[in-house]
Amino acid sequence: MTARVDAVVFDYGGVLTNPVRDSIAAWIEADGIDPDSFSRTLKAWLSRRAQDGTPIHRLETGDLTVAEFDTLIAAELDTVDGRAVDPVGLLARLFAGMHPDQAMFELAGELRGLGIRVALLSNSWGDIYPRELIDPVCDPVVISGEVGLRKPLAPIYRLTLDRLGMPADRVLFVDDAEPNVLGARAVGMQALLHTDAETTRATLAGLIPGLSRRPA
Structure with missing residues (x-):
């Protein structure tokens, strides 16, 4: 990348x-x-x-x-x-034990502060989304059950790109499932397999000027 x-x-x-x-x-x-x-x-x-x-x-x-x-x-x-x-x-x-990762939401906020567009693309297993946390940092928000499409099939990535209004090669997709990462690459997006907040931040810091490798 x-x-x-x-x-x-x-x-x-x-x-x-x-x-x-x-x-x-x-x-x-x-x-x-x-x-x-x-x-x-x-x-x-x-x-x-x-x-x-x-x-x-x-x-x-x-x-x-x-x-x-x-x-x-x-x-x-x-x-x-x-x-x-x-x-x-x-x-x-x-899903009772699943909770937002504060470090990742802080990273999303920092990206927005640097002028980087931030979006959400998720395959939904019910309404598990804290929109009060997501909506202030993610736009657009593309949830599979709301649009009738799913990863890793190409149409949902293309829909997300359309809503961003950006070419695929300028957009980086981050997912913890390899098939979804490969699906993004298949439509021309850059893509990163997520393992933890620290590693993802370090990778993004190497791509985005001004982003610190450590949380502020």
């Missing part, structure tokens, strides 16, 4: 928040979910080899409600003691 960067587009879960895997691990422990059954279901519904139209795809594009998805995924999961999985509020429990 050596081209000029005029805009940075962030994913939400796992980028502007703590790692989603931490929240999932806490839910698996609290609900007594058999981890293998969750991994098996996630692979069948979300892996690169998954056929189009899985329940996760339909949830992300708004074709399934959260309650409908909760029922479908609960039927696929097992518990360690053989109890039935309670579908009511399942996704809410799964």
Whole structure:
């Protein structure tokens, strides 16, 4: 990534928040979910080899409600003691341990202060977005369930670029999932695989003049 960067587009879960895997691990422990059954279901519904139209795809594009998805995924999961999985509020429990990463929101604010456009592009698993934090720093906000498109397919990246009004090569996309990073690169965007706030800030500081490698 050596081209000029005029805009940075962030994913939400796992980028502007703590790692989603931490929240999932806490839910698996609290609900007594058999981890293998969750991994098996996630692979069948979300892996690169998954056929189009899985329940996760339909949830992300708004074709399934959260309650409908909760029922479908609960039927696929097992518990360690053989109890039935309670579908009511399942996704809410799964995401209960996910919270905004203050360091990443501070980074987004600093980017705006330097004249860099900041946007959000997220695949939605329900309404998990603290808009009171997101809206002051991200414009546009593109959420898959609201636009009927999903990553890593090209149309949602192109929609985000259209709303930014910028050429793809001037826009840097940041996501914690490699397929989504590859999807952004496929439409000509620069893209960065996020691991933590410190590493992402350091990478951006090497691309954007005036951005400190350390928080102010």
